[in-house]
Amino acid sequence: MRHCSVQVRGLLTREELDRYNALMEAGSFLESQNRYDLAYTIQKEVDLLIQPAIERLKEKGRERDRATERYLEEKRLNALQLADEDDEENS
Secondary structure (H helix, E strand, O other), rough: OOOOOHHHHHHHHHHHHHHHHHHHHHHHHHOOOOOHHHHHHHHHHHHHHHHHHHHHHHHHHHHHHHHOOOOOHHHHHHHHHHHHHHHHHOO
């Protein structure tokens, strides 16, 4: 069974995490019994279960990118404002 990343696991709701852990336990048991055909089905369920958390992780990344863009734009505007003030003082 393939585990999802710690970042994705951290974004699972309590209900999703409980289900994830139960599915992983069932899948591991099936693998220990050499029932890879059934473990494959469990893995597909895990993959579906974690999709919302993956989307939440992507959205956090996009929000971080937007915040960085806002910060850089503010920094650029402040630099322009300081340059304009310097120009006015030197005139």
